[in-house]
Amino acid sequence: MLRLVLLTSLAALVLGTDTFSRDDFPPDFVFGAASSAYQVEGAANLDGRTPSIWDTFAHAGNMHGASGDIACDGYHKYKEDVQLMKDTGLEAYRFSISWSRLIPNGRGAVNQKGLQYYNNLINELISHGIQPHVTLHHTDLPQALEDEYGGWVSQKIVKDFTAYANVCFRNFGDRVSYWTTMNEANVFVLGGYDIGFLPPQRCSPPYGDNCSTGNSSTEPYMAAHHILLAHASATRLYRKRYQDMQHGVIGLNVFSYWFVPLTNNTEDKIATQRANDFYLGWFVNPLVFGDYPQTLKKIVGSRLPSFTFAESSQVKGSFDFIGVNHYVTMYVKDNPSSVNTEDRDAVADMAVQLTSIRNDTSTFEYAIVPWGLQGILEYIKQVYGNPPVYVHENGQRTRRNSTLEDWPRVKYLHGYIGGLLDAVRNGSNTRGYFTWSFLDLFEMLDGYESSYGLYFVDLDDPDLKRQPKLSAHWYSNFLKGKNISSDGYIELQKNISAVSTNFQ
Template sequence: MKELKFGKDFIFGAATAAYQIEGAVNEGNRGPSIWDRFSHRKGKILNNHNGDIACDHYHRYPEDVALMRELGLTAYRFSLSWSRILPEGTGRVNAEGIDFYRRLADKLLEAGITPYATLFHWDMPLQLHRRYGGFLNRQAALDFAEYAAVVADALGDRIKHWITMNEPWEHSCLGHVIGVHAPGHRRPWTHMNVIHNQLLAHGLALEKIRQRRPDAQVGITLSLTPIHPHSDRDKDHLAAGIGNEFMNFITLDPLLKGHYPEDLCRRFGRFAPKIEPGDMTLISAANDFIGVNNYQREFARYTRLVPFLNTWIVGGTGVADGDFIKDGVQHTAMGWEVHPPAIYEVLKWLQDKYDNPRVLITENGAAFDDNLVEGRVNDPKRIAYLHAYLAQVKKAIDEGARIEGYFVWTLMDNFEWAVGYAKRFGLIHIDYATQQRTIKDSGYWYRDLIRLNQQMD
């Protein structure tokens, strides 16, 4: 396996999200989020799992930071629970919630690990959802800005790197269009407005953080998944173009060009975003970096049956029973095709179409069928996946792309949203019955990669 040499200044991290690992949902005066409600609705989560305990990170964070140090991580991306800090979403600040994140940040800094904090990883406070529908309503952007100001004031002396939003497209489409994520709505006509309100929240939060912490680095994380035509038919090529506008350029264009894709807005007609004066200036304010999440590519087929878009995305197979090989190509336990050039493709978009901004790979990784045998998890498929995708990242860097770091998804096995605890993405294996942590072979491989690069001149 070819050595991957990025240099000693390259950031090597791992990522998590609050609801997926923290647990302690009723402790420390935390308020409920939409995921607490959604995961307790029968049949919404595979095997009716929920995040009440998850990885118990709220209590075990010192052990988890020690494991990060053993892996040699130089950075750790985690999310703050909005309702742990503001239990009602606005107003009263919960000192216990603030104190938890202060202690976590202090432990990371003591271990020589730079904290990267995400403000919103899909866990909208339930009170705001009940009050006005969460990001269905423009008010959510204003309340999010208040939340950003609170955390910048309280934590900005420790945390210098901020990610405002995680994957606005996923929160909108999976939560408000398809309904497989919280809050569980199926209202496709709301899609563009939910995205717009999230992007507006990003712009307002960026402004608030910079006002309070001029030394902060602030960006946003986007899921970027290249859409390819399902066949050589002209209509499928057209569908792929529409698919890329719908899934990728819907966030890239407003953030980096100051406008939404014109054809997409035309297709959505009166359901296009309701833009008020000043919105696009806020949304397109310069970021310090763009976070990129990529796992795979997908395919588009033309169809008249899909309103607005006439496009059906056919790349994923849903949730698979386990990892498998199809037509000679490895697929993960999620049923996702392993296609390393996908990450290169989206990085080249940023370089060639969007003026080559600073980029962090904020998520990349894979679920495979891991087994703990005599204290060891041998996961060569994950090692091969990470090596292949990182090689494509290096290729983009060698061609001039400004990529400064990489975060594996995920640090540890966790509550994987709609599939509960059935799929394992982690570098660290979690025995959910005992909370025993075991570093997988992929974790040790990543540790050795980090050491190799830190020793470079």
């Protein structure tokens, strides 16, 4: 079985190459950092921007009472931030465009102030030698379209998303060569339409809480289907009108756990493959093969929409790369009892129990498991024909306002970039790596409770002062070609006087 081959080959891998430098990667490999519009821009009510589903979700009190109304105020501080990126040595910056800032009604007239902001940001990046990598949808559909027809649960979204993409390609494509249609398509549909812990908070009991509308049994599959059709439509438009002239590439992003059987029994191994089919295969199989995995078709049955022949032909091959977001590795245990209900949701359909690998000393920070990232990249290589891959997000979670000496993040970066190098040396067609995140942002799951940034943003300072953490120095040293090893931690400590011990 492929699964056994993968596990056997990965068993020999260590926790990433220990000593390496930027020069060990291919010359055209790109390193950067990432963000998204609602998490960094702020200026939520300024210059013609209208609410997105994320504004509505946050203002309903779902994120510890916080919102992205101000966030990092990247809307006004983009020049300062791009200079920080340049000083750090970033080669690329991944950000998203706020659809409701660019086209406030979701369709129709373009907001000129929104258009100018993104032109300014893109120009600023390019003038500093930094590649812009743009995401079109990062959990922030215009609320106007959600109100009008239910957003992604309606096929009407395909036309509106394609028109929005066209505005972006037409106005920014002469300078933007890397386009991602959707961020974490799988998590968006599970969190937004099944469990209800993400916008637009559609779900049904007993599977989700605090939802006023939705159907957890059917809507995740409907929304996913329309995302794939919208992605394929936008890709078709890009290839027909723009790609030959602009020479860019387009892809779709998925969230990726690496799954490991909890035990060596056959049931857990089969469950592990099933988890891969539901998390990765749900979206990547149609892109590569033109249809959903047989596992989904068998388990979900009539609740899973079908592609027509024409749709299948359009979806198949509608990508130039796959974007991967990865943070943690999960143990998988078979859980057949979850399927013994007539009205199941997508989580129950998977029939698995997931447990994350944890550090011995912390249940908050992520365990450092570089072979998990290697496993995903090897799986994509073997199962999907080794397409180009960009690791769009990978980073360590710490508690906010703890310390600028973020050793867990330094060790995480060291481990995962070393593991990534091993994967590339083993033939993975991975083309780039973006750490999440450049700044401490308004985070998707807990607002301002956690931190992922290389730079601390002081929310108590009216100017939202940015301060480099130890991880910013580590990443900068790596990006500027210094040889990085475990001894690099000691070298960083020699310069610790440049970093204050804590924020007080």
